[in-house]
Amino acid sequence: MGGLFSERAWAVVLAHKANFIQGFSVTVESALGGILIAAVLGVLLGLMGVSSRKVPKTLNRIYVEAIQNTPLILQLCILYYALSFSGHKIGVLAAGIISLGIYHGAYMAEVIRAGIEAVPKGQFEAADAQGFDYTQKMAYIILPQTIKIILPPTVNQIGNLIKNTAVLYIIGGADLISSTYNFVTGATTGGSYAPAYIVCGVLFFVICFPLSTLAARWEAKLKAQDEMMNA
Amino acid sequence: MMIKLEHVNKYFGTNHVLKDVNLEVKEGEKLVIIGPSGSGKSTTVRCMNFLEEPTDGHVYINGTELTRKNRTQIIRDNMSMVFQQFNLYPHMTVLQNLTLAPMKLKHKSKEDAEKTAYHYLEVVGLRHKANVYPTTLSGGQQQRIAIARALCDESKIILFDEPTSALDPETIQEVLDVMIKLAKEGNITMVVVTHEMGFARQVADRIVFMENGQIIDEGTPDHFFVNPTNDRVKKFLSKIIR
Secondary structure (H helix, E strand, C coil): CCCCCCHHHHHHHHHCHHHHHHHHHHHHHHHHHHHHHHHHHHHHHHHHHCCCCHHHHHHHHHHHHHHHCCCHHHHHHHHHHHHHHCCCCCCHHHHHHHHHHHHHHHHHHHHHHHHHHCCCHHHHHHHHHHCCCHHHHHHHHHHHHHHHHHHHHHHHHHHHHHHHHHHHHHHCCCCHHHHHHHHHHCCCCCCCHHHHHHHHHHHHHHHHHHHHHHHHHHHHHHHHHHHHHHC | CCEEEEEEEEEECCEEEEEEEEEEECCCCEEEEECCCCCCHHHHHHHHCCCCCCCEEEEEECCEECCCCCHHHHHHHHEEEECCCCCCCCCCCHHHHHHHHHHHHCCCCHHHHHHHHHHHHHHCCCHHHCCCCHHHCCHHHHHHHHHHHHHHCCCCEEEEECCCCCCCHHHHHHHHHHHHHHHHHCCCEEEEECCCHHHHHHHCCEEEEEECCEEEEEECHHHHHCCCCCHHHHHHHHHHCC
């Protein structure tokens, strides 16, 4: 046990700190890309989910059910290996970003659908009765009222997405988890399991914790505003 | 004709709620629709702006047939609505509620829209509430704001769907007073679904009585309140007027 936390082990980790910084930046990069795609897909598919028409609603259900009921790793493998065997090779990072976006897009679609459904029907009718078209109704009247509702689950999804960058390992990614694993099993750097994994964990915590704290504060602020409005 | 319903039928599932309704409303006319609950009064006005699309039949607004395609434009140009539950936008102040549609839909400048908004807030007696959020107001005040919002749209037609049914008894009159003022002064075409018989008697040019999805009687207030001829109407009025 003592060996795990030995000075030598820490020294090896410190000497290779660039390895962790590099992995960290790939994780942040793929997370940011994934969040962007998930947000766009989430809004589009969430709106389709509350549509009164059959086709968009069905597409929403097929997408959400297919994505939520299969593993992210499998989706990534299909995207990466199946595409490359059929001659459409895409980069590891691109594959990671796209599959993270698609996977969390399905969850975001549900978050946004639920948020919109929580807005009273009278709000939609008031907008219709004033002559707002669909886009104006959503942009000015409905979506602003969903923000409070969707904020906490959205931040949850962002946190999960950041942690899920770990799946890049399966296609040989250079994200934080992959670099950490490659480091501790590496021929020249191997063996420093405990310090390496602790550093990796701290780096994840450093992004995820401020995020959830910020969201909690924002939520509290909105709630306080609400109470003021209702006072 | 400002509004014309022609052979309008409406089904909710297998429930036949409007049965061949024919109705015309003239420009500037104050039409009041009365009748027991579930008689199709609300559905009738909601068909006028396609909040409910008729299953069958035609709706004409100012001569143009309302379709799924043109409804947004026709409504924007011609009509507003006041709801039982007010339906003010809770994330906006009173002033923002009043200026949103004029600015976004009629491309008025902010100064212009606010000037109009303050004018109508004055009309409903709530100028001092311009910068509060609607949920801080009483039901009666919210409904007066909702009426001001409808006025700010500057529509030729305002539909009122049971505007006082959700209010405390003591605030009903403040809303009715605003509506009476509107009816007496303006040349706005008003269609009002209500249980307030005093209001109907005082402002209606014409009253329509509905039951079971059909119009079974119509006429002037005197026809209803001085010498009602229809037995069903007599029975209804005897119960509702105490």
